[in-house]
Structures are given as structure tokens and as C-alpha cells.
Amino acid sequence: MTPPPTAASPAVADRTVGAGAAPVVTGIGVIAPNGLGTPQWWDATLRGESGIRMVPGYDSARYPSPLAGVVDGFDAAALLPGRLLPQTDRVTRLALVAADWALRDSGADVSALPDYAAGVATSNATGGFEFTHREVRKLWTKGPQHVSVYESFAWFYAVNTGQISIRHGLRGPGNVIVADQAGGLDTFGQARRMLGKGAALVVSGGVESALDPWGLLSHHSGGRLSGVRDPLRAYLPFDEAAAGHVPGEGGALLVVESAAAAAERGARQVYGQLAGHASTFDPRPGTGRPPGLARAARLAIAQAGLRPDDIDVVFADAAAQPALDDIEAAALEALFGPYGVPVTAPKTLTGRLTGGGPPVDVAAALLSMRDGLIPPTAHVDRPVPRHRLDLVRGEPRAVRVRAALVLARGHGGFNSALVVTGADRRQEEGGTS
CATH class of the missing domain: 3.40.47.10 (Thiolase/Chalcone synthase)
Incomplete structure (x- = not known):
């Protein structure tokens, strides 16, 4: 069931939007290893409930670092139209659902906005790993005629932005930021710029998923993963036992609006600026x-x-x-x-x-x-x-x-x-x- 919504140069600070005109957040959609949907994730976070576990689906125990934050219980077929499933990687399915939840939470009617007034800015650093690795395997074992035509875009970093835009008719500016963790905040800087140039609403944030065998190996290549196999001791920032991090999947998408647009439509909530x-x-x-x-x-x-x-x-x-x-x-x-x-x-x-x-x-x-x-x-x-x-x-x-x-x-x-x-x-x- 769908969880109910709730309430690259050394750049300097973005000066497009003045402090007095700060955009506002009116909707939140979270899909995290410790909770599907904002209320479940937030309650689990306050309780200290962890989503770090062995990566399922293959023998991840053979890897030096087999643990990850894994989104559990996500049923894309129950949450998305069937036509989208053959053309999307897991990461895009997670992103589409998070965007659905954020827009529902905001109460915004994007169809009532002028053309090109609503856009999308997302962060992604890995693209559709699982999809593309499956299709490459088909290429080498079965031949090119078995490779999905959707491979042409399902692997791409910008696919989440594109699919969210198409699904919700967000015909304004579309961007993707690729800067590892930092990109997850830079996407909000980009949303600020888009609003400062005349957009009324931007779906902004980031979602990732790269935990198939090749994906987990790619995380290892960065050299910063923890080798500790106890999920409660593997990721300990600022601790004397700190030994690296644990990767994970999921993320959050937020509905960001100009303060004027949110006030004009009578937004039912403003989480902050x-x-x-x-x-x-x-x-x-x-x-x-x-x-x-x-x-x-x-x-x-x-x-x-x-x-x-x-x-x-x-x-x-x-x-x-x-x-x-x-x-x-x-x-x-x-x-x-x-x-x-x-x-x-x-x-x-x-x-x-x-x-x-x-x-x-x-x-x-x-x-x-x-x-x-x-x-x-x-x-x-x-x-x-x-x-x-x-x-x-x-x-x-x-x-x-x-x-x-x-x-x-x-x-x-x-x-x-x-x-x-x-x-x-x-x-x-x-x-x-």
C-alpha cells in the first residue's frame, strides 16, 4: 500500500535568490532503508531503527564489505503503472514513487500551473546500474536482439528527472546534478536558481540505488567502505572505531515552491525555507x-x-x-x-x-x-x-x-x-x- 503522505568551478553562494525571497518546501517524499514513506522513516529514525543489512539477492558475503542500507518491502508493481516497469531501473521506480508522495503531500495541482512553470532538479551519481548490467549480460550471452530498447535511457543519470517530468507533466526546466553526496544538496541550489528565474514549483532532491553485484563492487572501488560485518558497528562517524562508511539506496524528493506561489495557492503546509x-x-x-x-x-x-x-x-x-x-x-x-x-x-x-x-x-x-x-x-x-x-x-x-x-x-x-x-x-x- 502507498504510505499516507504527511505533514563544478569553486562556486560561491548562489546569489540569484535573495535571502528575503527564500523558496519554501511544501511536500516531502522519503524512501529510505529504515522506512517507506515520510512518516514511517521519521518514526523509525527517532526510534533508532536501522535499515543496514546484508545485501540480498546474491552472495554478498563474498565481498569485503557486504553490508548496505537496503530498502525493504518496496513493491513497484503495486505503486506504479505496469507500462513503466519494463522501461525503468529500480532507482527510477524509487524516484517516481518518492515524487508521487511529495507532490501528494504538497497538495499542489501542477496541471493548474502555466506551461513551463514547473520543473525537476534531481541528483544522481550512479544511474540505472541494475538495468544496464542485466542488458549487458543479455548482449554477451544471448545477442544484441535481446537487449531492451529502453537501455538507451534507463541507465542514464538524468533518467529520474526525465521520468518524473513526463509522469507529472512538469514541462519547465529539467536538470540533474552529478557530484556524489554533495550533489544531493547542490540540487536544491539548482532549484533555487530555477525559481529565481521564474519557475513556480520544482520537484528537487535525489534517489540512488546501485546494489547489484557490479554496483556493490563499484562502491568498493572508492576505497572508503567499512569492512566491519556487524550492522550496528560498521558505520561509526566521529567514533574512535570509525573505519569507513556503509553504502545504501533510497533518498528523498521535495516539492520546492516560490513563497509567492505557495501563498497564492493557499498551500496547506510549509515545512520551511x-x-x-x-x-x-x-x-x-x-x-x-x-x-x-x-x-x-x-x-x-x-x-x-x-x-x-x-x-x-x-x-x-x-x-x-x-x-x-x-x-x-x-x-x-x-x-x-x-x-x-x-x-x-x-x-x-x-x-x-x-x-x-x-x-x-x-x-x-x-x-x-x-x-x-x-x-x-x-x-x-x-x-x-x-x-x-x-x-x-x-x-x-x-x-x-x-x-x-x-x-x-x-x-x-x-x-x-x-x-x-x-x-x-x-x-x-x-x-x-
């Missing part, structure tokens, strides 16, 4: 220049019209590589001071979902603002003392969250930062920020 975004690249190794993560965070906070002490929580990138964790912890201490802001990484329950993971963090940040609860970083019980982070662990922390910073990094030096806010802080503070 995409108040500021920035992207940076790390410098070339050997230059002696600092990593770019802290700079991305500063730029995003400044674009939101805020100061670092206005941030109530940070959703960390949480690489679980000791050297990368040190860089992130140092960046957070430089911005906020030692133990200066609550930090969390609920992705310890799902694994790192490549371009799909940061949109899930954005959804978590928005629901933290709604519910006044910061989800914990599960399974971390020996935080690295030198990090001096106020890491939320064990239980959700009750905090009034008005502004959250979400961070993401990608292989190759990509950094991205997004600030989401609730009520307009300038109005609350009498016009100051």
Missing part, C-alpha cells in the same frame, strides 16, 4: 590551502542572512573516515566554537545514500523544526575526544530548531552546504538578523 546554499571545491592536494567545507558553510549561512550562532543544529556529512571526520570536526569548531552547536548524523541508520542521502538529511532538518526534536546519531558510543563536538546520541534531543545547517561532501573534493529555516527570522526579530 531553503534559506541559503553554497558549493566549494577542495584545493588540489599539495597546495597547502585548507579544505573548502568550512567556506561553503560560511557562505550558505551568510546567504541566509544569519550568523553562525543562529544555527540550532548541524546535520553532518559524517564520512566515518578518521581523516575526513577530523576535517569536518575542525570546520565545525572553527565556525561554532568547541561544543558550540548540536551535531547529528542520523544516516548511521541508513548508510550513505550518495546523491540521495543529503536530501534525506534536509527532510530530517525540516521535521526537526516541525517537531522540536533532533534525531540522534545511532551506535556511536566512543566519540573522538579531539573533535569537541556536541554530538546528539542515544535519544532524540528536544530543542527548538529554527535554523539548521546540512553539510555534504563528494569524492573528488566537492563540498556543499544548505541552510534551512522555519519561520522568517527577520520578521521574528523585528527586521534584524
Whole structure:
């Protein structure tokens, strides 16, 4: 059953959309290893329920790292028209359903919008792995006449954007961002630009799935996977036992609208604003220049019209590589001071979902603002003392969250930062920020 909806240069901050015109999020659709649909995922996250397990369907135990965040119980045939099944990879089926849920949650009638006023911007780093590997196998074992004609597009990074656009008649701008984890936040920067140029609504976010045998091997090639075989100990960012991450599948798609368009149609809910975004690249190794993560965070906070002490929580990138964790912890201490802001990484329950993971963090940040609860970083019980982070662990922390910073990094030096806010802080503070 369909879960019920609920409530590449060293770029600087996107200046197209001013802080006073921040787009708003009106719909959320999440498909994650620990929950199908936003309510199930959010409840599981607050309970500390993990979706990390052995990859099913083949003997993944032979791999050095056999664990992943696996979406369980997803029945595409029950959720999508039959005509779509032969032409789509699992990743696109997940994305189509997440988009359906997000649009339903938003209550937006996209058919009532002017032509070209609604678009799609998604992040994807792997494409349709399972589909294309199946068709290549047919090519070599049965011959070219057995290869599906849909292979021409089902493998492509942009296929999620295209299929969502076609299914919902979103004829405006369409984009795909390929930047590993960082792309999952950069897609919201792209949505901001699209809205700043006249679009009224953008379906934005990311979904990934690359866990077939070749896909899992491709994750291994990055050299950052954990070899620990206990699902509760395999992915431990900021922990003394950190030894790499666990990959996963799934993600989130959000309906992002201009504030004016959402108000004009009487949107039934506004989860929050995409108040500021920035992207940076790390410098070339050997230059002696600092990593770019802290700079991305500063730029995003400044674009939101805020100061670092206005941030109530940070959703960390949480690489679980000791050297990368040190860089992130140092960046957070430089911005906020030692133990200066609550930090969390609920992705310890799902694994790192490549371009799909940061949109899930954005959804978590928005629901933290709604519910006044910061989800914990599960399974971390020996935080690295030198990090001096106020890491939320064990239980959700009750905090009034008005502004959250979400961070993401990608292989190759990509950094991205997004600030989401609730009520307009300038109005609350009498016009100051």
C-alpha cells in the first residue's frame, strides 16, 4: 500500500535568490532503508531503527564489505503503472514513487500551473546500474536482439528527472546534478536558481540505488567502505572505531515552491525555507590551502542572512573516515566554537545514500523544526575526544530548531552546504538578523 503522505568551478553562494525571497518546501517524499514513506522513516529514525543489512539477492558475503542500507518491502508493481516497469531501473521506480508522495503531500495541482512553470532538479551519481548490467549480460550471452530498447535511457543519470517530468507533466526546466553526496544538496541550489528565474514549483532532491553485484563492487572501488560485518558497528562517524562508511539506496524528493506561489495557492503546509546554499571545491592536494567545507558553510549561512550562532543544529556529512571526520570536526569548531552547536548524523541508520542521502538529511532538518526534536546519531558510543563536538546520541534531543545547517561532501573534493529555516527570522526579530 502507498504510505499516507504527511505533514563544478569553486562556486560561491548562489546569489540569484535573495535571502528575503527564500523558496519554501511544501511536500516531502522519503524512501529510505529504515522506512517507506515520510512518516514511517521519521518514526523509525527517532526510534533508532536501522535499515543496514546484508545485501540480498546474491552472495554478498563474498565481498569485503557486504553490508548496505537496503530498502525493504518496496513493491513497484503495486505503486506504479505496469507500462513503466519494463522501461525503468529500480532507482527510477524509487524516484517516481518518492515524487508521487511529495507532490501528494504538497497538495499542489501542477496541471493548474502555466506551461513551463514547473520543473525537476534531481541528483544522481550512479544511474540505472541494475538495468544496464542485466542488458549487458543479455548482449554477451544471448545477442544484441535481446537487449531492451529502453537501455538507451534507463541507465542514464538524468533518467529520474526525465521520468518524473513526463509522469507529472512538469514541462519547465529539467536538470540533474552529478557530484556524489554533495550533489544531493547542490540540487536544491539548482532549484533555487530555477525559481529565481521564474519557475513556480520544482520537484528537487535525489534517489540512488546501485546494489547489484557490479554496483556493490563499484562502491568498493572508492576505497572508503567499512569492512566491519556487524550492522550496528560498521558505520561509526566521529567514533574512535570509525573505519569507513556503509553504502545504501533510497533518498528523498521535495516539492520546492516560490513563497509567492505557495501563498497564492493557499498551500496547506510549509515545512520551511531553503534559506541559503553554497558549493566549494577542495584545493588540489599539495597546495597547502585548507579544505573548502568550512567556506561553503560560511557562505550558505551568510546567504541566509544569519550568523553562525543562529544555527540550532548541524546535520553532518559524517564520512566515518578518521581523516575526513577530523576535517569536518575542525570546520565545525572553527565556525561554532568547541561544543558550540548540536551535531547529528542520523544516516548511521541508513548508510550513505550518495546523491540521495543529503536530501534525506534536509527532510530530517525540516521535521526537526516541525517537531522540536533532533534525531540522534545511532551506535556511536566512543566519540573522538579531539573533535569537541556536541554530538546528539542515544535519544532524540528536544530543542527548538529554527535554523539548521546540512553539510555534504563528494569524492573528488566537492563540498556543499544548505541552510534551512522555519519561520522568517527577520520578521521574528523585528527586521534584524
